[in-house]
Amino acid sequence: MKIDFNKYPYPRKIRHHVGTNLYFPLKEMTVKPSYYPPILDDEDITIYFNNKKAPDILDIGCGKGKFLLDLSEKYPDKNIIGFEVRMALVEWIQNISKSENFGNVWALWYTVVNGLNFLKEDSIEKVFYLFPDPWPKKRQQNRRLFSVNFLKDLHRVLKNDGKLFLATDCDYVHEHHLAELQKSELFKYKQVEKEEWNFPVTNKESFCIRKEIPIFRLICEKK
Numbered sequence: 686m687k688i689d690f691n692k693y694p695y696p697r698k699i700r701h702h703v704g705t706n707l708y709f710p711l712k713e714m715t716v717k718p719s720y721y722p723p724i725l726d727d728e729d730i731t732i733y734f735n736n737k738k739a740p741d742i743l744d745i746g747c748g749k750g751k752f753l754l755d756l757s758e759k760y761p762d763k764n765i766i767g768f769e770v771r772m773a774l775v776e777w778i779q780n781i782s783k784s785e786n787f788g789n790v791w792a793l794w795y796t797v798v799n800g801l802n803f804l805k806e807d808s809i810e811k812v813f814y815l816f817p818d819p820w821p822k823k824r825q826q827n828r829r830l831f832s833v834n835f836l837k838d839l840h841r842v843l844k845n846d847g848k849l850f851l852a853t854d855c856d857y858v859h860e861h862h863l864a865e866l867q868k869s870e871l872f873k874y875k876q877v878e879k880e881e882w883n884f885p886v887t888n889k890e891s892f893c894i895r896k897e898i899p900i901f902r903l904i905c906e907k908k
């Protein structure tokens with residue numbers, strides 16, 4: 686990548702997880718928390734792209750954004766949007782995209798537990814959901830975004846030949862993905878190795894590669 690990251694000092698004090706509320710849909714709350722990302726239901730997100738068209742590719746939980754920014758270089762003719770609950774990371778990515786005049790990549794402060802109603806059906810080519818927070822403890826597992834409802838939403842927005850890409854380094858998260866995919870009956874899926882995965886490396890993925898931690902990858906297609 687041609688970005689000179691020395692120009693963009695990484696935000697300090699990034700917390701691993703933000704307030705618990707952010708992992709739950711607003712409709713489940715009686716009072717709107719003071720710190721909660723805006724609901725995008727009526728948002729026109731075409732404004733974030735030079736060509737004023739809708740996004741083609743989603744990166745859900747884009748984190749520190751390396752993958753998102755590299756992807757925009759791999760697919761210069763596609764509009765790519767990342768969603769992330771940690772606001773400082775979103776601001777950092779937005780600043781790079783603006784300063785480098787990347788007209789095809791943007792990140793939004795948003796918690797995807799509130800759905801993807803602002804995206805048209807049959808409009809998205811690729812969805813990446815890579816190395817989600819594992820939430821290993823039993824009491825935390827209701828914070829996981831990956832569910833039959835999430836898959837219904839992805840199925841609605843994906844084009845007929847669109848694909849969903851999943852990766853994790855946690856065997857129990859992989860098992861959770863397989864179980865929800867099976868329950869939903871909406872996708873065909875196959876486990877693949879790195880050789881069949883022709884995409885840039887995410888921040889978490891490069892950590893796993895460095896430490897030789899095995900990665901479970903799934904490619905899912907609409908039935």
Ligand SMILES: C[S@@+](CC[C@H](N)C(=O)[O-])C[C@H]1O[C@@H](n2cnc3c(N)ncnc32)[C@H](O)[C@@H]1O
Nearest residue numbers: 746748769770796797798815816818887888889
């Ligand atoms: C373990 S990190 C992985 C980041 C990146 N995909 C990678 O592979 O390096 C998971 C990211 O998902 C974000 N996240 C968790 N729940 C989310 C939600 N409901 N909506 C949007 N982002 C979420 C977290 O803040 C975190 O940055």
